[in-house]
Amino acid sequence: MDTIQIKDKHFTISIREKDIQKEVIRVANEINRDLADDQPLFLSVLNGSFMFTADLMKHITIPCEISFVKLASYEGTSSTGTIKEMIGVNEDIEGRTIVIVEDIVDTGFTMQHMLETLAKRNPKKVHIASLLVKPEKLQVDLDIEYVAMKIPNDFIVGYGLDYDGFGRNYPDIYTVVD
Numbered sequence: 001m002d003t004i005q006i007k008d009k010h011f012t013i014s015i016r017e018k019d020i021q022k023e024v025i026r027v028a029n030e031i032n033r034d035l036a037d038d039q040p041l042f043l044s045v046l047n048g049s050f051m052f053t054a055d056l057m058k059h060i061t062i063p064c065e066i067s068f069v070k071l072a073s074y075e076g077t078s079s080t081g082t083i084k085e086m087i088g089v090n091e092d093i094e095g096r097t098i099v100i101v102e103d104i105v106d107t108g109f110t111m112q113h114m115l116e117t118l119a120k121r122n123p124k125k126v127h128i129a130s131l132l133v134k135p136e137k138l139q140v141d142l143d144i145e146y147v148a149m150k151i152p153n154d155f156i157v158g159y160g161l162d163y164d165g166f167g168r169n170y171p172d173i174y175t176v177v178d
Contacts (some may be wrong), residue, residue: 004157004174006166011157011174015149020131020159020173021055023148027129028059030146031099035127038097039063043089045114046070047168048103051160052131052148056101067091071110094122099146103160104132106153108140115142131159132173 002013031040039062044053046068057066069089098118105111111128118126129146137153155176157167167174 001170003177004167004170006157006163009163009176009178011167012177013172014151014154014156014175015159015173017159017171020148020171024052024055024131025059027146027148028056031056031127031129032059032061034145035097035099036062038125039065040097040099040127041091041093042066042099042101044068044101045103045110048160048162049101049131051168052103053101056129065091069114071114089118089121092121093118095124098123098126100126100128102128102130104134104156105130105142105144106134106137108138108142111142111144112140132156 004011042053042057042060042064044050044066047070053066067089100111100114100118102111105128115126127146128142128144130144131148133144133147133150134153135150155163156173157163157176158170158173160168161173162168163176
């Protein structure tokens, strides 16, 4: 499908699944190389990063653990500016290497909040792996070491990303055209 409709909006395909997978494998290989001696704890940010996390972890070959956190800052197509923590980190992360796995970083406020929260628990090092980054929308200084793709400031769905809860199930990424 080159175009889809979700609720009142139309979307057109912008990134094909095969291109996503190629970049996910590249990111996994970089993490395997860089963190081979660290036994990292991957923290997947739900709900949006579930597909990225699943595909990424299939290619992580180093000893590691995975856990999940749930934060929310979006309603509809725009950020609320308020970050709600729905499910937190239950593991002891003191002295551990952490890899936050995020679907998309746009303003960076959610990621900044998460980094500040994790820092209070004294991890050894925190790395960020994001499927997508919107450089022109970024409003905070973040060191995002593992970026699969940089995209323009458009609203997108698919591959875990949603519009009011819908559209996460598509294997491709679509951009709004309305």
